[in-house]
Amino acid sequence: MNYKQSYEMWLESDVIDIITKEELKALNNEKEIEDRFYKNLEFGTGGLRGKIAAGTNRMNIYTVGKATQGLAKYLVTNFTNPSIAIAYDSRNMSDVFAETAAKVLAANGVKVYLYESLRPTPMLSFAVRHLGAEAGIVLTASHNPKEYNGYKVYGSDGGQLTDNAANEVLGYINEIDLFTGIKTMNTEDAVKAGLLVYIGEDVDNAYYEKVETVVVNKELVKERASELNIIYTPIHGSGNIPVRAMLKRLGYTNVHIVKEQELPDGNFPTAPYPNPENPQVFELAIEMAKEVGPDLIFGTDPDCDRIGVIVKEDSGEYKVLTGNQVGVLLSEYMLNARKETGVLSTKDTLIKTIVTTEMATRVAEAYDAQIMSVLTGFKYIGEKIEEFEQTGSNNFVLGFEESYGYLSGGFVRDKDAVIAATLIAEMALYYKTKGKNLAQALHDLFEKYGYYKEELVSITMEGKDGQEQIAAMITALRENTPTEVNGVKIATVEDYKLSTRTNVLEGTKEEIKLPKSNVLKFVLEDRSWFVIRPSGTEPKVKIYASVVGKDEVDAAEKSKAFVSNIKQILNVK
Structure with a gap:
């Protein structure tokens, strides 16, 4: 199905509310329609994150409902009588999305512990462990601008969902029809059935x-x-x-x-x-x-x-x-x-x-x-x-x-x-x-x-085209590895996608025993280094750079020249 067909389905469906349909009808920018519907909002190990708006590639009650239905299927498949804790922060729609998730989970027989008012993300992590829950959700987009919200999922250990578990949840999400496959129940019925319990001060004090x-x-x-x-x-x-x-x-x-x-x-x-x-x-x-x-x-x-x-x-x-x-x-x-x-x-x-x-x-x-x-x-x-x-x-x-x-x-x-x-x-x-x-x-x-100085350069690349440009940039660097930066030789290349650490000067290679990730790190002879990686939560490519100087002035000058040279290598401004 292409983005246009998906857009039309939202307009025609009886499940989608009138206000959402009016928002979609008011769109007159074809590129905006494409960006909202060319894909589903990606569910990764960090859960969901995106702009609050109508569309399959946006944060709204429908995409949150679909993700939660997939999570519910994962929980009831893998655990007996599963429970989950949910928290939310001060962002617009966080409380609404939290309630949406709670109602879907309760409808699937998952017991929900929901904070009665906003709480920090780490308190959710604590609550999962303290209550013995099998999972947790927090509705937040961390430090993003007001247009964004997100949906972070935690495992029973209180940490964010592991790669394997996230992939399993994603598999269940992909099976769900957004218009017909999401169960829900009202809040009063969930409370009466003992499927929705509010978290109070006792957990805070603990x-x-x-x-x-x-x-x-x-x-x-x-x-x-x-x-x-x-x-x-x-x-x-x-x-x-x-x-x-x-x-x-x-x-x-x-x-x-x-x-x-x-x-x-x-x-x-x-x-x-x-x-x-x-x-x-x-x-x-x-x-x-x-x-x-x-x-x-x-x-x-x-x-x-x-x-x-x-x-x-x-x-x-x-x-x-x-x-x-x-x-x-x-x-x-x-x-x-x-x-x-x-x-x-x-x-x-x-x-x-x-x-x-x-x-x-x-x-x-x-x-x-x-x-x-x-x-x-x-x-x-x-x-x-x-x-x-x-x-x-x-x-x-x-x-x-x-x-x-x-x-x-x-x-x-x-x-x-x-x-x-x-x-x-x-x-x-x-x-x-x-x-x-x-x-x-x-x-x-x-x-x-020693005078260590680090810099972070974030380059925003929005939409489908941006994602493709980021992937192409990292691939090009992987296939055409530079030998030096500003006259200093690169000593080691660490490729976390290929799980290899190559000693360029000695011509040796060893395995990196960490999970695979599309990240490259280059370490130079003078202990400076830089890393390039796509952001996992924002439409950005991130460049990290570090130098060591004789004093603060020397470190600042080295860093400026180093970052400038890295940008030239990557052909970015």
């Missing part, structure tokens, strides 16, 4: 108690938490209540909230791109800082799995730390705190992704700890945590990725900005007792380990 256990230097926090002056912004998202609740429980009473960004709002009026990587989202917090004079500023994204940190430089300028920098600071702080409190072990392990800074490797080496690299995506960190628990081989200390995601403790299996907020506050408090702020602490680490 989560908060677990978060308290990740505090490393408990005496320091207990005695001096009230001395730390914090500004926090929830950026119109779901972090407002849980982050503040945890800070209060731990004694951080001197907390100031950015009022204009305090309440949930799916239109994100003060932050059109509500991503803590984006300095613009912190403009109001920085204005507030001029009056408050905080020791620490941080903000969480709409589903509160990512956190951004602002520091004040010696020059007086406020600066957003990169995800890599916060990860390195936390790595150093947590390993050092474990050393100071006498619990450091050679089994202690940091887990990062293949696109995350190698500076963390230097930190681990300094404490005789271990470090592991996994594919991009926090589910792979979650899988390692599960492996550690099953085998007892390692102590999980910290997992992090460059995109502002951090985790400690084994009770959540996704990045968690509530946990991160408590650890970052503890770290800032520790350095304050030493007469330093986080900017000064980071400078000390650069002096100790």
Whole structure:
């Protein structure tokens, strides 16, 4: 069936509501019609993500219903009396999509635990494990603009669905007729039948108690938490209540909230791109800082799995730390705190992704700890945590990725900005007792380990044509591998699709024992490296680059030249 036929079927079907049909009839751009209907919204290991609109390639109650019917079939096929937990964030339609999913699952005999109001993604991960559910769903598009929403699916371990399970769910989804194959029941009947139960404060409190256990230097926090002056912004998202609740429980009473960004709002009026990587989202917090004079500023994204940190430089300028920098600071702080409190072990392990800074490797080496690299995506960190628990081989200390995601403790299996907020506050408090702020602490680490600088270049390629261009770009690079960048030889080529690591200089090859992914990584003789990969959640190709300099100026100059040369190789602007 072509896109035009699919479009006409939606207009003619009795299942599609009148408002949706009017939206479709109003479309007068053939390219827009094609993009909405040329394919089904893809269900991958991250679930669904797309713009909120009518069409098979969009987020709406029909595509959510079809995905949920497939998930229900997977659950009833593989488990006896399965149950599932569902959460949603502040995005437009998140509550509607959550209720849609709940009604479909209940109609299929799956018991649903639904949060009674918005909650962060990591609290859903916790709830799945705490309630003994076989799966979980959270309705969120993380840090995307307001036009987007998404549907993330979790397994019984609290981590995002594995590749094999996601493929099985996708198989069931593909069997379903969107117009005739989706079961549903009304909310009242689901509650009466015991198939819909609302999650309340008891699960929240159980989560908060677990978060308290990740505090490393408990005496320091207990005695001096009230001395730390914090500004926090929830950026119109779901972090407002849980982050503040945890800070209060731990004694951080001197907390100031950015009022204009305090309440949930799916239109994100003060932050059109509500991503803590984006300095613009912190403009109001920085204005507030001029009056408050905080020791620490941080903000969480709409589903509160990512956190951004602002520091004040010696020059007086406020600066957003990169995800890599916060990860390195936390790595150093947590390993050092474990050393100071006498619990450091050679089994202690940091887990990062293949696109995350190698500076963390230097930190681990300094404490005789271990470090592991996994594919991009926090589910792979979650899988390692599960492996550690099953085998007892390692102590999980910290997992992090460059995109502002951090985790400690084994009770959540996704990045968690509530946990991160408590650890970052503890770290800032520790350095304050030493007469330093986080900017000064980071400078000390650069002096100790080297001046690492990372860059991320994201190139948006919308629609069908964009997806084809991204695939062609990576294929061309795979088939025509460069030998050098800016006069420095490429030493190693890692191809995660072919699962090979090639030592170019020695002509040897070894197997990469990670899941396959269409990702290429090039490591140069001077320890610089770059990675190219398609985004798993957005219509983008991402280029990651890293250099090591003699000082900050040298690193910045090297990075600028390096990125410029990579763009020339890829023929992109």
